[in-house]
Amino acid sequence: MDFELTDEQELVRSTVREFAEAELAPVAGEIDRDHRFPEEVLPKMAGMNLMGMPYPEEYGGAGTDYVSYMIALEEVSRGCATTGVIMTAHTTLATFPIYKFGSQAQKDKYLSDMASGRRLGAFALTEPAAGTDAAAGTCTAIRKDNSYVLNGSKIFISNAPFAEIYIVFAKTDPDAQGTRGMSAFIVERDTPGFSVGEAEHKLGIRGSSTPPLYFTNCQVPADALLGQEGQGFKIAMQTLDGGRIGIGAQALGIAQAALDAAVAYAKERVQFGKPIASLQAIQWMIADMATSIDAARLLVYRAASNIDHGFPYSTEGAMAKLFASETATRVADRAIQIHGGYGYTESYPVERHYRDAKITELYEGTSEVQRMVIARAALR
Ligand SMILES: Cc1cc2nc3c(=O)[nH]c(=O)nc-3n(C[C@H](O)[C@H](O)[C@H](O)COP(=O)(O)OP(=O)(O)OC[C@H]3O[C@@H](n4cnc5c(N)ncnc54)[C@H](O)[C@@H]3O)c2cc1C
Known part of the structure; x- marks a missing residue:
């Protein structure tokens, strides 16, 4: 491999490889066999600044470049593919939308906890009848006074049982055509009306839990809206x-x-x-x-x-x-x-x-x- 890496990038590779060989590879088989989410490795990864690598240090991230983040993800996945998806679902899918589209108040509230790995995130776009055609989702978020009320369900959501913060996509304008009318929300785990279902039994990455989510008159404050109303599809695609x-x-x-x-x-x-x-x-x-x-x-x-x-x-x-x-x-x-x-x-x-x-x-x-x-x- 002769892609010119900087000394820092080489250091990321050797450090993460050492960690993956010592801590991840030895348990990867057991995690797979037992369908066990490797909870115990996440604090170790957080301690090594691996759960928010590309985000600024002021927000609890490691402030690395994206190439370094990819090198780390490659090495983690070489040790354990399950841990790789937990890391990327958290770092990119859940944290990036807040970093890129969040208000200052949302960043202050969530970003440091997420980028430092203190609180795990999940990204909820897919629905039972809306996978590739994500815009066909029927989950709704209807404005009511100073809140939105979410109804519907999501499926195949990585990290969901262990996450505390969810980026959820729902229609704020259910009558809008095509990709319009969808918005993104930050939903906290203990919100009434929100629940996590039973994890799927999967062919591979078996330690990464992938259950459905249910929203039944789940009321979130208006300031849980991420970006603008109607921007949800763009936020999902950029993420x-x-x-x-x-x-x-x-x-x-x-x-x-x-x-x-x-x-x-x-x-x-x-x-x-x-x-x-x-x-x-x-x-x-x-x-x-x-x-x-x-x-x-x-x-x-x-x-x-x-x-x-x-x-x-x-x-x-x-x-x-x-x-x-x-x-x-x-x-x-x-x-x-x-x-x-x-x-x-x-x-x-x-x-x-x-x-x-x-x-x-x-x-x-x-x-x-x-x-x-x-x-x-x-x-x-
Ligand atoms: C283990 C696992 C983890 C996941 N984690 C998450 C997560 O964290 N968050 C989340 O939101 N989602 C997640 N997903 C959902 C995942 O992104 C979708 O399964 C994927 O996008 C495909 O959607 P689908 O399964 O509905 O397949 P479908 O969209 O039904 O596709 C079925 C087949 O049709 C093909 N197809 C569909 N449309 C077209 C087209 N226009 N042109 C050509 N071919 C087409 C597809 O390529 C595929 O071969 C996860 C899925 C799994 C299995």
């Missing part, structure tokens, strides 16, 4: 533009973990009297895996670097996520192939990497959505 690069970094970490496992196994597994690493069939698989991971890494860092330099990053982020996520799935598949039958069992971590990789092609916009974004830019 996801950055979030996608994070999912690219998560995919990268999963792919790297699968390659590492495959290389180690190929060197130790002996067939026909010699390690399988000496077979050209295995070497070619490893060469392809390493090449696509490097290409994915360059795309992820390029997109992050665009954020750091104030350049557009929507198309670049879509490319990074698309390529990194499909790389992760492919690399994890090849890693199982290199492990033979053992790779299909829980004796080795590659079956978990394979299951974890798949989600990166689905959330924060499916691969089809990324291709739509990229094609739109290419055809412009």
Whole structure:
């Protein structure tokens, strides 16, 4: 990897890698097996300033650039993909909207607690009948005197059972057409009328809890509105533009973990009297895996670097996520192939990497959505 990293970025990589290898990788299998949210690692990550990396120090963040944040996310996900999604759902999806669109009072109230990792956040856009077509959501927020009353439900909300602060999207003008009429709200966990349902049983990232949310005449103060009325869709899309690069970094970490496992196994597994690493069939698989991971890494860092330099990053982020996520799935598949039958069992971590990789092609916009974004830019 020859992308020019600064000394600080290299330090982020070595520090987070050390932490991930010591604290995350050893428990990743158990977290997956038991579907257990790794609550105990979050204070440690907060202590290392990993829960709000790109936000200013005055708001409790680490004040790093976006490339550093992506490096950290890649290393955390290499150790444990579940922890990776908890980190990015909190840092990007929940905290960014408050940082970017929040009033000074909202920033004073929430940002320091979130960026420092004291209070966990979640982002609630998806509804049972509104996934890719997010504007089709039917959750409503109707103004009543000095408050809004929320009704409806959300589904697949990462971090939800352990979060305290939720960014919730709801229609303030249910009759408006298309993407208009949606607004964003900051909802606190103990608000009456708000509840968290049962977590889904998932193929992968099993430690990250993904339940539905319910709003039944849930009354929030008028100043819970984030940005302006009707700005919700824009807030959601801008948040996801950055979030996608994070999912690219998560995919990268999963792919790297699968390659590492495959290389180690190929060197130790002996067939026909010699390690399988000496077979050209295995070497070619490893060469392809390493090449696509490097290409994915360059795309992820390029997109992050665009954020750091104030350049557009929507198309670049879509490319990074698309390529990194499909790389992760492919690399994890090849890693199982290199492990033979053992790779299909829980004796080795590659079956978990394979299951974890798949989600990166689905959330924060499916691969089809990324291709739509990229094609739109290419055809412009
Ligand atoms: C583990 C997990 C965690 C998640 N975390 C969150 C979270 O924290 N917050 C949140 O709000 N959401 C979250 N989601 C929801 C996630 O973002 C959606 O599942 C995703 O956006 C896809 O929506 P959908 O599942 O409704 O699929 P659908 O939109 O129903 O799509 C089904 C298929 O149709 C394709 N498709 C749909 N529309 C088009 C089109 N116009 N052109 C081409 N193909 C199309 C899709 O690509 C896909 O292949 C999470 C989901 C999962 C599984």
